[in-house]
Amino acid sequence: MPEAYDFAAERRTPERVENRIRLALTLRKDTPWFEIEGVALNRSRDHRLRLLIRAGIASKRIQALTPFDVVERSNEGYSPKWDEGDRPHSGALCLSDGRRGLSIFAEGLPEYNHLEGSDGIVALTLVRSTGAIHNNRSVSPDHWMCPENQCLREIDFRLALYPHEGDMYGGNALAQYRLFQIPLLAHYDAADQKIFHSGRPAVQAAGVPQFFFREPEFPEIRLWGDRQFLELHGRNIVVSALKRSEDGKRYVLRCFNAGPRDEALSLALMRPIASADLAYLEEKPIRPLVFSGNTIEPFIVKAGEIVTIAFD
Structure with missing residues (x-):
């Protein structure tokens, strides 16, 4: 590829440098998406590397996950001079004709372009290599320069293609995206709380664990192996955070309804x-929620609404 772009001559430089890209395509058993992992070795400046995904779905509209919402955008009306169609997203896109859909999950790749006039082609930006925030060099050129933004290094990327019926909501794509984004973590330990292993007994046997015995420091705390801390029911309800309250006295669950209808x-x-309360974002109670035993009774979350639940 050309080594750089000559802005004075308005053309690519004649010098060439080698850029490399490696792709690993994976289809795992019992996983409904097709995963793509890659590494791009970028040695060129002033360019953009994109991955074109041909969905084969003729749709002029695309759904994009954004902070606390899902928005629908059209790929018509772009101006080549002022607007080339680049748009942001928060990790999930969906092309659908109403009957079938293809969702794209992307980790750390926040820019896409739903190409105008195409048969469902989505361009995902893998590398944006620029040495300036703005290319208008006549206006305070030094102020806009950022040489490190050329990204002259190896860059990892990961994405997945998830075919399904319907649109992002009908295909349950939001739940699948969360599983792609945050896979389950497994950890094991001894069933006896008094037994734990750590360190290594000798350099010659570094792979052999060493076991220790001690009285539990907090015997009243026990994690049940056959239970879960929280179970949530609600279609298109996306969990944003589960944490201790700022005053440390309660738990706080924050979620939002990403769907087009009340749920x-x-x-x-x-x-x-x-106790359980519906709260403001600042965690001050709004009103109490109805609960019985270990269950908070169903309540309505409006389309696009962010809710904060404080409980203990």
Whole structure:
């Protein structure tokens, strides 16, 4: 590829440098998406590397996940001079003709372009190599320069293609995207709380664990192997955060309804609930929620609404 772009001559430089890209295509058993992982070794400046995905779905509209929402955008009306159609997203896109759909999950690739006049071609930006924030060099050129933005290094990327019926909502793409983004983590330990292993007994046997015995420091705390801390029911309800409240006295669950319609939300905990409130983002209570035992009774979350639930 050309080594750089000559802005004075308005052409690519004649010098060539080698750029490399490696792709690994994976289809795992019991996983509904096709995964693409890659590494791009970028040695060229002033260019953009994109991956074109031909969905084969003739649709002029695309759904894009954004912070606390899903928006629908058209690929018509772009101006080559002022607007080439580049748009942001938060990790998930969906092309659908109403009957079938293809969702694209992308990790750390926030720019896409739904090409105008194409048969469902989406261009994902893998590398944007520029030495300036703005190319208008006549206006304070030094102020806009950022040489490190040329990204002259190896760059990892990961994405997946998820075919399904219907659109992003009908295909349950949001839940699948969360599984792609945050896979389940597994950890094992001894069933006896007094036994733990750590370190290594000798350099010659570094792979052999060493076991220790001690009395539990917090015997009243126990994690049940056959239970889950929280179970949420609600179509198109996306969990944003689960944490301790800022004052440390309660738990806070924040989620939002990414769907186009109002949805019922209910929660079940692994232990009885003492209190539960619908709260503001600043975690001050708005009103109490109805609960019984370890279950918060269903309540309505409006389309696009962000809800914060405080409980103990």
